[in-house]
Amino acid sequence: MSTVTISTLISLGKQMLTQNSDSAKLDAQILLSFVLNKPISYLLTWPEEQVGSTNKEDFLLLLQRRVLHEPIAYIIGEKEFWSLPFKVSPSTLIPRPDTEVLVETVLQNHGDGTHTCCDLGTGTGAIALALASERTSWIIDAIDFNTDAVSLAKENAASLGFITVNIYQSDWFSKVESTKQFDIIVSNPPYIDKVDPHLVEGDVQYEPLSALVADKEGMGDFMIIAEHAINYLNPNGMLYFEHGYEQGDSLRNLLKVLGYRGIKSIKDYNGHERVTFAQR
Structure with a gap:
């Protein structure tokens, strides 16, 4: 037929x-x-x-x-996030609905004034560009260690019309100017333990391990970012993390030990702790 x-x-x-x-x-x-x-x-x-x-x-x-089990987003090359169409590729993590909780939390805590913001590990650019779509006066940097991800994020910024977002390659803060200071630092870093059995199951097996896995039982990149971020935050600046649903206690303890204040966690749409933020 x-x-x-x-x-x-x-x-x-x-x-x-x-x-x-x-x-x-x-x-x-x-x-x-x-x-x-x-x-x-x-x-x-x-x-x-x-x-x-x-x-x-x-x-x-x-x-x-x-x-x-190849993800739909990789098959068609696109994933919607924050009602915006993002081009995706196997070099980047696929934007997830839970990450919108991170964007919502940042927006709720910071208004339309002129703020400086840095998105660490931007991937497709989803977080940075979602924030740019809502806060046009913000000055936003978006960085990733993966050059393919940087290229894709720049492509998304151009297609969505957010060309003022400064996107560049850096391994966390390694290439961020030492004199730069931000009001907001936001990150959805790798946070899965490398021995987690789910890494070889279902759709996630197609996604880049470098965007998923961290050492020290998934806490390694949180430790690096939190330790250095305090030097890049303005007085009273805020650090925001997305994290695994069982990592809230460990992350709050880490931030407390490093001297952060006003530490708070937010639950996702399924009632799991998903976002933790703190003030310098």
Whole structure:
């Protein structure tokens, strides 16, 4: 059969992905809308529309990649974050909904005045560019040690129209000018223990280990950043971290030992501690 309907392909996709995805039908819809270059609303409006053989074969090839747990974002090269479309690649972590809690927390604590902000480990640029979209007067630096990530973040900044965000390569603070001072430092660093069994399961196995794993049971990069950030924060400046749901106590203790004040943790949409912040 050379052609088949949209609804038939969606049903086939759902059937193929049920064992591999918690959102099998949505995954199928996203992949088919990508192949057809149409919004999902088109698929819902025209379920009996015929799909040609070439598009059908392309769709089936993408389904096979998804069956092997390759993330949807890598397959289509894009992920929405903060209602903004971000280009993604296997060199960067895929932006996650929980990270929006980090952005929300920063925005709630800092208004529209002129603030200086540094996003450490920017990846796709998601955090920095989301903040830039809401606070146009802020002066924002975004850094990453991975040159491919830096290039991608710059591409996202250009496509989204936030070209004033200063994006550059640095291994944490190694290339940040020693005289620079920030009102806000924010980071979603690697925080998974390298022996965590989930690293070889499901979608996460496709993501770069360098963006996921830290030594010292996942606390290593928090230690480095927190120790040095205090020297780059203005008086009363704020440091924000996203972290694993079981790391809140350890992170609060670390920040207290290093002399930070006003330490507080925020829960994510599932009721788990996900963001911790403190004041210099």
